[in-house]
Amino acid sequence: MGxxxxxxxxxxxxxxxxxxxxxxxxxxxxxxxxxxxxGVINVVYNRDAFNTAGGFNTDIxxxxxxxxxxxxxxxxxxxxxINQVIAYSLRHDKGISNNQTRCWNCRLIFLEQYxxxxxxxxxxxxxxxxxxxxxxxxxAMAAYSSFARLIxxxxxxxxxxxxxxITTLYYVDKILPQATLNKMRDAYFKFKRRRFIK
Numbered sequence: 312m313g314x315x316x317x318x319x320x321x322x323x324x325x326x327x328x329x330x331x332x333x334x335x336x337x338x339x340x341x342x343x344x345x346x347x348x349x350g351v352i353n354v355v356y357n358r359d360a361f362n363t364a365g366g367f368n369t370d371i372x373x374x375x376x377x378x379x380x381x382x383x384x385x386x387x388x389x390x391x392x393i394n395q396v397i398a399y400s401l402r403h404d405k406g407i408s409n410n411q412t413r414c415w416n417c418r419l420i421f422l423e424q425y426x427x428x429x430x431x432x433x434x435x436x437x438x439x440x441x442x443x444x445x446x447x448x449x450x451a452m453a454a455y456s457s458f459a460r461l462i463x464x465x466x467x468x469x470x471x472x473x474x475x476x477i478t479t480l481y482y483v484d485k486i487l488p489q490a491t492l493n494k495m496r497d498a499y500f501k502f503k504r505r506r507f508i509k
Contacts, residue, residue: 312390313397315353320401329353333392340384342433345425345441348377353398360388373417381425385432412454419445419460426468439470446477450500453493455484 317327329350336343364382367375384390422441425433442465449457458474458481465472476499484492 312349312354313393313395315350315398315400316396317400317402320403326402328396331392333390336390336392340388340390341381341429342437344377344380344384345422345429345433346437348374349380350400351376351379352400354380357388360386364388371417371420373414374421378421381421385429411448412452412457415445415448415452415454416457416460419457419464423464426464430468435468435470438468439472442470442472446472446474450477450480450496453489453496455480455489455492 312331314331315329316325317329318324319326331347331349332343360383361379364379364386366379368378369375371378419442422438422445426438430438442461446458446461449455449461455477458477461472462474462478462481464470465474476496480492480496483495
């Protein structure tokens with residue numbers, strides 16, 4: 312694999328540079344690829360390793376490329392990094408990833424699968440950290456109806472992920488207008504920032 316630059320399709324401004332650390336990958340590839348998702352445009356695969364890992368999950372067409380690398384790591388595939396940009400992704404608002412609520416729900420589904428399959432091989436803190444990222448994404452997008460699954464996952468696997476605010480928002484979403492909920496969410500973020508600064 313090499314680095315990949317995500318560029319705005321119109322301005323060609325750099326949005327994200329995806330870089331990977333070969334030493335960290337070799338130390339613990341399964342944890343690494345759960346934590347640092349890898350796309351496919353900047354990777355060359357060994358056919359046998361790809362087929363042995365089962366290829367792509369065709370039931371979910373978002374985060375399926377990142378999932379492939381988790382499966383390869385679980386199958387003891389080896390990885391090497393070229394420390395330079397070898398691919399460019401032109402980003403626009405017409406692709407499937409434009410629906411971020413849908414994409415983060417897919418991410419949550421994959422994390423649930425990893426919790427079921429790899430709980431013995433990967434630290435619980437890694438899963439807590441990744442579920443927390445999903446929670447923050449849902450909060451930022453005001454995707455309140457998506458909280459039910461996340462709350463259930465945190466409870467099922469006894470994850471140390473605070474769910475008080477999202478439980479409140481999930482239930483209040485059924486009776487209050489979205490604008491009111493967004494004010495509650497913004498007040499929560501403001502409170503969290505104050506606590507962090509102090």
